[in-house]
Amino acid sequence: MAGKIRKRLAIAAFFSLFTAAYQPLFAEESGSDGWRHGLAMHGEPALPLNFKALPQVNPEAPKGGTLVMGEGGGFDSLNPFSTRGRASAWITPLTVETLMARAWDEPFSVYGLLAESVRTDAERTYAEFTLRENARFANGSPVTPEDVIWSFHALAEAHPRYLTAHKKVAGVRITGPRSLRFDFTAPDRELPLILGLRPILSQADWQGRDLTASGMTAPLGSGPYRVDSVDPGRSITFRKRADWWAKDLPVMRGMHNLDEIRVEYFTDSSVMFEAFKAGALDVYREHQAARWRSGYDFTRVTSGQVVKSEIPHQRPAMMTGLVFNTRRPLFADVRLRQALIESFGFEFINQTLNGGTEPRAGSWFYNSDLAMPPGPASPQTENLLAPFAKDLPADVLGDLRLPASDGSEANRAGLRRAMALLEDAGWQVQDGELRNADGIPFRFEILLPMGNAEIRAAATIWARSLSRLGITAQIQAVDDAQMTARLRDFDFDMTTLLRANSLSPGNEQVLYWGSANADAPGSRNVAGVKSPAVDALITQMLTATTPDDFRETVRALDRVLMAGRYVIPLWFADRSRLAHDSGLGYPADRLPVYGDAAGFLPDLWWRNR
Structure with missing residues (x-):
C-alpha cells in the first residue's frame, strides 16, 4: 500500500511540473491603492463605508449592570504580553485596543477602530494606517504613530506569538501626523489584517518598566474598561470607562454594554459549578453534555432565575x-x-x-x-x-x-x-x-x-x-x-x-x-x-x-x-451551552457565524433593566 501511495505522489509531481511549465501567465488585476474603511482576507469586506453597526449586535442594547463570570485556574500577573507568569486572559480584550476590529460574522474581515482608514496594494506588499484624531488612552493621552511603532517592536521582543509577523516586515515608518506604513519582506495577503489586530500600548506607560516581566500593574490601554480591583489569583474586576473614546463608533455600537465585569477564578471546575448554582456567578459555560441534560434541575433553574441557551456555530471544531x-x-x-x-x-x-x-x-x-x-x-x-x-x-x-x-x-x-x-x-x-x-x-x-x-x-x-x-x-x-x-x-x-x-x-x-x-x-x-x-x-x-x-x-x-x-x-461541541441569569440578554436572532467565541461574551451581552 505504501509503495502505491509513493508512486501516486511521484506521478502527481511530474504532472504538476508539466502543467506549470505550460500554464499561461496572466497579470493580476490591480486593486485600488486608496484609503479604505476595512479589509478582507479574500474579496471585499461585507459592510459598506457608512455602516451603522456590526450585524451581530443589538444597537439598542441597554447599558449598565454587572456580570460575574467564572474562570478555571488562576493568575499571578496583569501583564498578558510576557511569557513569564500567567496573566488574566481578560486584560487584553477588555482594556487594550487594536488598529482594526474583527467582524466575527465574516470569515476574516476587519474594520477601522484606532485607525480610521487603511490602504494596501493588490499584491499586499505593504499596509498603511491613519489613526483617528480622537483616539485616546485611558489617561487621556492621544494614540500616536510612535505608540504603534513602539508596540510593534516591543511586543515582538516580549512574546514569541508576535515574532512571526515582525519578521515579515522589512520596515515601518511614519508617513504623516497620524499615519504610518509597514513595508513587507514579501507579498502577504493576511499581514495587513494581522498588523491591524496587534495590541497598541502606550510607549510612555512602559518607560522604566520591562514588558517581558510579569507584574501586578495593568497596562495602560485605550479600551472600554479599566482594571478596578484585583485579588491576586482569585478575582479581578473591570469597570466601564465613562470617557471611553470609541463608544459612539459604528464598529463598537451595541457592544461593551455592562458597567462592571468581575471574573472569579477556581482551581476546580466542580467548585465553579457549585458557585454558579448558589448564585455567586451569573453565567456558566457547560462542557459536560451529560450534565447539561440531567444536572440542571436545581432551584435557580426551576424557579426561572437561570435559563439554558445553546449557541450554534459554523466555525471549525475546537x-x-x-x-x-x-x-x-x-x-x-x-x-x-x-x-x-x-x-x-x-x-x-x-x-x-x-x-x-x-x-x-x-x-x-x-x-x-x-x-x-x-x-x-x-x-x-x-x-x-x-x-x-x-x-x-x-x-x-x-x-x-x-x-x-x-x-x-x-x-x-x-x-x-x-x-x-x-x-x-x-x-x-x-x-x-x-x-x-x-x-x-x-x-x-x-x-x-x-x-x-x-x-x-x-x-x-x-x-x-x-x-x-x-x-x-x-x-x-x-x-x-x-x-x-x-x-x-x-x-x-x-x-x-x-x-x-x-x-x-x-x-x-x-x-x-x-x-x-x-x-x-x-x-x-x-x-x-x-x-x-x-x-x-x-x-x-x-x-x-x-x-x-x-x-x-x-x-x-x-x-x-x-x-x-x-x-x-477528544470530543468537540458543535454548539456552546450557556446557563445564565435570566436578567442577561444577548442578540439571539443575529448570532455571529463564529458563535460563542471571541467577541461574543461579554462583548455583545447586556443586563435587562
Whole structure:
C-alpha cells in the first residue's frame, strides 16, 4: 500500500511540473491603492463605508449592570504580553485596543477602530494606517504613530506569538501626523489584517518598566474598561470607562454594554459549578453534555432565575486532545504515536463522560468546508503534496479517519492493533512491562492543569487501558505557574491541547506548526512539528488569491497534520451551552457565524433593566 501511495505522489509531481511549465501567465488585476474603511482576507469586506453597526449586535442594547463570570485556574500577573507568569486572559480584550476590529460574522474581515482608514496594494506588499484624531488612552493621552511603532517592536521582543509577523516586515515608518506604513519582506495577503489586530500600548506607560516581566500593574490601554480591583489569583474586576473614546463608533455600537465585569477564578471546575448554582456567578459555560441534560434541575433553574441557551456555530471544531511532544525520543516515532491513538477507546470514554452524545474532531478543521474530505486524497491534494513525498508518512494519501472501537472498555481490537505497531517498532512485553531492545520501559507522563476534571477523567480511563499493554502513564496535575513554565520549556511528554482554528486560517498557523518555532521557548508549536510540507503549505495558503485555491491548500495542510499523528483527538461541541441569569440578554436572532467565541461574551451581552 505504501509503495502505491509513493508512486501516486511521484506521478502527481511530474504532472504538476508539466502543467506549470505550460500554464499561461496572466497579470493580476490591480486593486485600488486608496484609503479604505476595512479589509478582507479574500474579496471585499461585507459592510459598506457608512455602516451603522456590526450585524451581530443589538444597537439598542441597554447599558449598565454587572456580570460575574467564572474562570478555571488562576493568575499571578496583569501583564498578558510576557511569557513569564500567567496573566488574566481578560486584560487584553477588555482594556487594550487594536488598529482594526474583527467582524466575527465574516470569515476574516476587519474594520477601522484606532485607525480610521487603511490602504494596501493588490499584491499586499505593504499596509498603511491613519489613526483617528480622537483616539485616546485611558489617561487621556492621544494614540500616536510612535505608540504603534513602539508596540510593534516591543511586543515582538516580549512574546514569541508576535515574532512571526515582525519578521515579515522589512520596515515601518511614519508617513504623516497620524499615519504610518509597514513595508513587507514579501507579498502577504493576511499581514495587513494581522498588523491591524496587534495590541497598541502606550510607549510612555512602559518607560522604566520591562514588558517581558510579569507584574501586578495593568497596562495602560485605550479600551472600554479599566482594571478596578484585583485579588491576586482569585478575582479581578473591570469597570466601564465613562470617557471611553470609541463608544459612539459604528464598529463598537451595541457592544461593551455592562458597567462592571468581575471574573472569579477556581482551581476546580466542580467548585465553579457549585458557585454558579448558589448564585455567586451569573453565567456558566457547560462542557459536560451529560450534565447539561440531567444536572440542571436545581432551584435557580426551576424557579426561572437561570435559563439554558445553546449557541450554534459554523466555525471549525475546537481541537481538544492529548498532544505528543515529538521532541522526546519516545514520541519521535510516528508508529508509537499511532499505537497510542489505536489504544484510545474514544467511544467508551465518550459514553462514560458525555453519555455518548459528543462528536469527535476528525481533523484540525473538522466541522467546516476547510477540513480534508473523508476517504483518500483528492487529485488536487495529491498535486500539492507531490514535492514532499519522501518526507511524509506513507499513508498520507489514504483514508486517515480515526480508528473506531466497539464501545467496550476492553477495546480488544484497538489494543491488538496498537501492540502490532509497538512490536514493529521494537517493543516487547517483558515481565508484564513493555520494553524496547535496550530494556527501557515504556513510561510517560501526562501533564494536565489543575481543575481540568473532564480531561483528567478521560486520561485516567485511558491509562487503565494502557496498563494492559504494559505501558505506564502517570497523570500529573500542576498549578498554573508550573504549567506555564513547563510548557514554555517543553518539559512534558504529553499534555492537553485546546486549539481553535478559524474559517480563515493564516499566519497563526506558522506559530502553531512552523519548523522555525518548534524549539523556541514559549512557542505555540506544542508538538514540536518540523515538516517541510507543513511549512510550504502554510506559505502557499498565505499567498492564495482565490477562495478555491485557499480551501484546497488548507485541506492539504489538514491532511498532512493528521497523517503526522501529533494529537489524540477528544470530543468537540458543535454548539456552546450557556446557563445564565435570566436578567442577561444577548442578540439571539443575529448570532455571529463564529458563535460563542471571541467577541461574543461579554462583548455583545447586556443586563435587562
